[in-house]
Amino acid sequence: MEKEPADRKHLKRIPVWIPDDQCVFYFVTVCCHHRRRIFISNHSVRIALESLVKCADASDWNVWQACFMPDHVHLVISPKIEREQKLSRIMQRWKSSSKQRLNREGFDGGIWQKEFFDRLLRSNENLTDKWRYVEMNPVRAGLCEYPSDYPYLGTPMDILDRVQFL
DSSP, X not given: OOOOGGGOOOOOOOOOOSOTTSOOEEEEEEEBGGGOXXXXXXXXXXXXXXXXXXXXXXXXXXXEEEEEETTEEXXXXXXXXXXXXXXXXXXXXXXXXXXXXXXHTTXXXXXXXXXXXXXXXXXXXXXXXXXXXXXXXXXXXXXXXXXXXXXXXXXXXXXXXXXXXX
């Protein structure tokens, strides 16, 4: 007898099968609750990004790139030490921390969708291709003419530097 979809369990993450000499990179997309447009100001981006940087440091993760679109965020993230550490832990920690901080600053209600999308990137070429696609998101959305014009795109430190002075 076939199980109903409600009875199915999520698959466990498969082990990281990437050569030991190659870094493990994840491409992550996190959507805002009901696609709410939260990241439309320097203030909200700064709060969420500061929280991400603190959570990543405390959890031994590197955040290489970020793109804060109005209703979702793209990240390139990698573990610093343990290749098998759970991505879900850093994401849960960041979503909880940033939600608390944003709510305290007047962003009432839900901030994040419960789930997030992640993809283990298997080569540097894949990483470059994926990020080139992400860089064009603000252009396709009509938020800027060139990716270099979008203030919420780049390394976390570059974005934080820009949002302080805009």
